Amino acid sequence: MGYAIEMLNITKEFPGIKANDDITLKLKKGTIHALLGENGAGKSTLMSVLFGLYQPEKGVIKVDGKEVKISNPNVATELKIGMVHQHFKLVECFTVIENIVLGVEPKGKFGKTDYKKAEEKIIEISEKYGLAVELHKKISELTVGAQQKVEILKMLYREATTLIFDEPTAVLTPQEIKGLLEVMRNLTCEGKSIVIITHKLDEIKEIASECTIIRKGKGIETVNVAEKTVQELADLMVGRAVSFKTEKQEADPKEVVLRVEKLNMKNKIGVEKLKNVSFEVRSGEIVGIAGIEGNGQTELINAITGLENKFDGKVILNGKDITKSSIREKTLSGIGHIPEDRHKHGLVLDYTLEENLILQTYFTEEFSKNGFIKKSKVSEQSDELIKRFDIRAGKEGKTIARSMSGGNQQKSIIAREMKREPNLLLAAQPTRGLDVGAIEFIHKELLKTRDSGKGVLLISLELDEILNISDRVLVLFEGSVVAELETKNTNKEEIGLYMAGSRKE
Amino acid sequence: MSEDSIKRISPLISIILGLLLGYLLLLLVGYDGNSGFKYLFQGGIKGITEGKYRRIGDTLAQMTPLMLTGASVAFAFRTGLFNIGASGQMLFGGFVAVLVGITVDLPPVILPLVATLLAGVAGGLYGFLPGYLKAKYNIHEVVIGIMMNYVSVYLVQYLVKILIPGKYVIESAHIPKEASLKMSFISNIFRGSPLNAGFFVGVIALIVIYVILEKTTFGFELKAVGFNKDAAKYSGMKVNKNIIYSMMISGCLAGLAGATFYIGYTNHIKLGTVPTLGFDGIAVSLLGKNSPIGIFFSSFLFGYLKNGGSFMASSTDIPRELVDIVIAIIIYFSAISFVIEKFLNKLLVKMKKEGK
Ligand SMILES: Nc1ncnc2c1ncn2[C@@H]1O[C@H](COP(=O)(O)OP(=O)(O)OP(=O)(O)O)[C@@H](O)[C@H]1O
Ligand SMILES: [Mg+2]
Numbered sequence: 001m002g003y004a005i006e007m008l009n010i011t012k013e014f015p016g017i018k019a020n021d022d023i024t025l026k027l028k029k030g031t032i033h034a035l036l037g038e039n040g041a042g043k044s045t046l047m048s049v050l051f052g053l054y055q056p057e058k059g060v061i062k063v064d065g066k067e068v069k070i071s072n073p074n075v076a077t078e079l080k081i082g083m084v085h086q087h088f089k090l091v092e093c094f095t096v097i098e099n100i101v102l103g104v105e106p107k108g109k110f111g112k113t114d115y116k117k118a119e120e121k122i123i124e125i126s127e128k129y130g131l132a133v134e135l136h137k138k139i140s141e142l143t144v145g146a147q148q149k150v151e152i153l154k155m156l157y158r159e160a161t162t163l164i165f166d167e168p169t170a171v172l173t174p175q176e177i178k179g180l181l182e183v184m185r186n187l188t189c190e191g192k193s194i195v196i197i198t199h200k201l202d203e204i205k206e207i208a209s210e211c212t213i214i215r216k217g218k219g220i221e222t223v224n225v226a227e228k229t230v231q232e233l234a235d236l237m238v239g240r241a242v243s244f245k246t247e248k249q250e251a252d253p254k255e256v257v258l259r260v261e262k263l264n265m266k267n268k269i270g271v272e273k274l275k276n277v278s279f280e281v282r283s284g285e286i287v288g289i290a291g292i293e294g295n296g297q298t299e300l301i302n303a304i305t306g307l308e309n310k311f312d313g314k315v316i317l318n319g320k321d322i323t324k325s326s327i328r329e330k331t332l333s334g335i336g337h338i339p340e341d342r343h344k345h346g347l348v349l350d351y352t353l354e355e356n357l358i359l360q361t362y363f364t365e366e367f368s369k370n371g372f373i374k375k376s377k378v379s380e381q382s383d384e385l386i387k388r389f390d391i392r393a394g395k396e397g398k399t400i401a402r403s404m405s406g407g408n409q410q411k412s413i414i415a416r417e418m419k420r421e422p423n424l425l426l427a428a429q430p431t432r433g434l435d436v437g438a439i440e441f442i443h444k445e446l447l448k449t450r451d452s453g454k455g456v457l458l459i460s461l462e463l464d465e466i467l468n469i470s471d472r473v474l475v476l477f478e479g480s481v482v483a484e485l486e487t488k489n490t491n492k493e494e495i496g497l498y499m500a501g502s503r504k505e
Numbered sequence: 506m507s508e509d510s511i512k513r514i515s516p517l518i519s520i521i522l523g524l525l526l527g528y529l530l531l532l533l534v535g536y537d538g539n540s541g542f543k544y545l546f547q548g549g550i551k552g553i554t555e556g557k558y559r560r561i562g563d564t565l566a567q568m569t570p571l572m573l574t575g576a577s578v579a580f581a582f583r584t585g586l587f588n589i590g591a592s593g594q595m596l597f598g599g600f601v602a603v604l605v606g607i608t609v610d611l612p613p614v615i616l617p618l619v620a621t622l623l624a625g626v627a628g629g630l631y632g633f634l635p636g637y638l639k640a641k642y643n644i645h646e647v648v649i650g651i652m653m654n655y656v657s658v659y660l661v662q663y664l665v666k667i668l669i670p671g672k673y674v675i676e677s678a679h680i681p682k683e684a685s686l687k688m689s690f691i692s693n694i695f696r697g698s699p700l701n702a703g704f705f706v707g708v709i710a711l712i713v714i715y716v717i718l719e720k721t722t723f724g725f726e727l728k729a730v731g732f733n734k735d736a737a738k739y740s741g742m743k744v745n746k747n748i749i750y751s752m753m754i755s756g757c758l759a760g761l762a763g764a765t766f767y768i769g770y771t772n773h774i775k776l777g778t779v780p781t782l783g784f785d786g787i788a789v790s791l792l793g794k795n796s797p798i799g800i801f802f803s804s805f806l807f808g809y810l811k812n813g814g815s816f817m818a819s820s821t822d823i824p825r826e827l828v829d830i831v832i833a834i835i836i837y838f839s840a841i842s843f844v845i846e847k848f849l850n851k852l853l854v855k856m857k858k859e860g861k
Contacts, residue, residue, distance in 0.1 A: 015508060055851075055854045055855075057854065057857045305739075307738065307739065326741065327738065327739070327740075327741040328741030328742075329741075330741075331740075331741050332741075337739070339739060344733075344735045344736070345735050345736055345738075345739040346736065346739070347733075347736060348729050348732045348733045348736045348737070349732070349733065350732045350733075351728075351729065351732065355725070359729070359736070359739075359740040360740045360741055362722050362725050362726075363722045368722050371721050371722055371723060372720050372721055372722070373720060373721065373722055373725060
């Protein structure tokens with residue numbers, strides 16, 4: 001069997017960092033090849049080189065054995081290479097069809113775009129691979145999972161035979177992940193070749209045949225997946241032994257930090273999103289919120305943090321009613337918030353790392369004087385956090401957040417929120433996009449936060465994460481809390497039943 | 506060469522390219538490019554070595570309002586807004602300055618300064634509406650800005666007619682000498698040029714916005730809101746208030762430009778037209794990469810070319826229109842220096858690849 005793609009000795013530098021240092025990756029035709037490495041190891045960069053977004057300083061790329069020069073994504077498209085990016089690149093206000101044909105519109109009469117023709121072709125593809133999406137909806141109305149299907153359709157519409165997926169499963173629900181892996185398998189059956197970047201090792205075990213591991217920009221080794229255990233893969237990637245199960249002591253909950261009473265919220269078109277939600281979080285405990293995406297998690301977070309203020313009910317922090325307080329007041333009275341969507345809420349991408357680390361504290365005495373920002377204090381803090389949280393960025397605190405790797409962006413948000421030592425830490429999908437080593441570290445930090453007498457509310461779509469570190473679990477289903485369970489007395493199956501709504505307390 | 510140095514030299518290279526193209530155009534149409542460009546270059550500075558400062562004074566005078574409209578547009582850009590209404594704000598601010606100059610009785614030096622300050626306030630107030638509509642109803646500031654430019658023209662025309670009518674219907678009354686920003690200590694050096702204290706207003710304004718944007722918590726908020734409203738809200742910033750502040754500060758700078766023009770460069774208002782200096786501010790801001798220091802140099806270049814162009818037109822047989830085209834080419838090229846930057850970056854990668 002020949003190679004679909006050969007990337008030989010690729011080197012790509014950014015100011016201050018060698019993102020790829022002499023990496024070689026060979027993709028066998030009709031197979032799935034995993035690319036594994038820590039946050040900032042250079043995975044996205046390597047694939048962006050293949051897709052023509054960056055020009056390597058050194059190295060050769062061969063497609064079907066022939067040396068090529070991929071100077072921009074159009075060339076990549078011509079060579080039948082397609083890519084789904086870590087952060088999607090869709091036009092929000094266009095419909096699905098418009099996005100799919102963008103740039104390769106089929107011409108009808110008088111040079112008008114022939115959407116009928118396009119639609120037929122898209123429907124044919126989507127049926128073949130099981131990628132159903134509503135073609136006439138706008139992207140902004142779609143769930144993340146559906147948006148990803150659009151990205152895949154986009155590649156297939158362009159008749160790509162080599163498909164690159166950059167962390168496709170990070171933003172999906174477990175159900176959606178299953179579906180995606182199925183689609184990928186179908187694709188290889190049709191002779192397509194796939195490179196997948198993922199931090200979830202069991203996914204690699206499940207679908208990939210080979211796995212290339214890179215560490216700090218260097219290619220470490222390419223292994224046959226069947227011959228390695230998940231533990232071995234993890235250790236190879238990090239370069240030390242990693243533990244998956246976080247050791248934790250019994251919780252010792254004390255006084256109530258957060259109490260929400262009878263929260264009721266409707267969305268813009270009047271659909272009830274939260275129904276009579278009441279619960280407490282005590283200091284010294286981690287409360288996990290489990291549930292399938294879209295069952296009220298976002299609304300709950302927005303109500304507590306103040307991002308949304310049209311709702312009924314009460315939010316009480318340390319005995320004080322903060323229902324109607326502004327976001328600033330809530331932040332100051334001790335709420336920390338790791339947001340679900342790091343690019344929308346978590347970061348100002350055009351600010352530097354150190355500026356992002358003072359987003360809520362820039363006006364405090366620590367960082368300002370008479371309205372002027374104390375730059376040296378800002379840098380000091382960022383140096384400290386970069387070290388403590390192992391944030392990797394080319395120009396340290398001066399790195400523009402946009403140019404940081406996804407996982408390191410996430411780490412900076414977590415660092416910022418933990419540094420403020422809030423009484424209540426709301427962590428929504430805190431480890432999304434992090435490598436196993438980083439996840440281990442963040443879980444430990446969350447437990448430390450708990451043990452220092454703070455309350456933690458963990459909202460996660462990953463049951464493993466919830467079971468691993470929370471002390472109590474609440475299950476959200478269609479906007480109601482349908483179960484409250486002690487973690488040590490429950491298991492995945494039981495929670496799963498509640499999540500699906502097939503069991504009520 | 507690194508990416509940083511490419512950033513710095515690309516504006517220079519693009520200016521040179523623009524000059525070359527303008528020169529070729531002159532040759533192509535059949536005029537004497539050499540003498541044309543000689544006058545173009547000399548026009549803005551001639552005499553400076555012999556202690557005759559009139560021409561450089563002219564250049565600085567042309568530069569003055571551009572510095573401020575450039576700053577106005579740049580301030581808005583930096584905070585995520587497009588202030589296309591700078592012209593209207595400038596006119597309105599200028600009107601208030603002229604009105605104060607004519608109707609208020611204050612000692613000299615104090616009077617023009619008060620008039621200038623009030624012009625800034627007026628421009629700021631004029632910028633309130635587009636800011637408010639953007640913040641409250643998310644109506645795009647460009648739409649409102651353009652409409653407000655027209656409103657400004659007719660509003661000023663009306664107010665001039667009832668408050669300070671001039672000798673002719675197309676202009677306002679003239680301000681008295683004491684109200685002018687032309688002050689003797691400047692005029693004595695730059696004899697005969699309309700250079701005035703507005704120049705210092707411009708320089709001070711550039712310094713002030715530099716400090717606001719780069720050093721203060723206020724600027725930190727304004728920029729954050731401009732880059733990402735959701736993240737700004739998440740951080741507890743008052744998004745709407747900041748949008749309005751940005752637009753008002755931008756309007757204030759344009760209002761100041763109005764003062765330096767109408768009670769500095771000239772002494773009355775011509776009715777019925779939008780001052781194009783506000784639109785020129787967009788080009789000045791782009792060429793200066795939206796940074797205060799960049800704007801200082803780019804507005805100087807604009808002033809220098811405008812001034813040199815007049816000299817070229819009057820000293821050669823090259824028609825005025827052609828001169829304007831040549832200058833437009835130079836400006837156009839310099840404003841798209843980012844294309845050059847991209848090209849140079851590509852070259853850099855190529856060189857690295859072949860070098861190693
Ligand atoms: N456009 C850019 N400009 C400057 N530096 C960059 C740019 N893109 C990436 N980098 C740097 O290159 C390194 C590798 O980044 P890359 O995005 O490839 O990591 P990754 O392996 O995909 O990590 P993650 O798992 O976190 O997504 C990082 O240190 C990052 O800061
Ligand atoms: Mg990545």
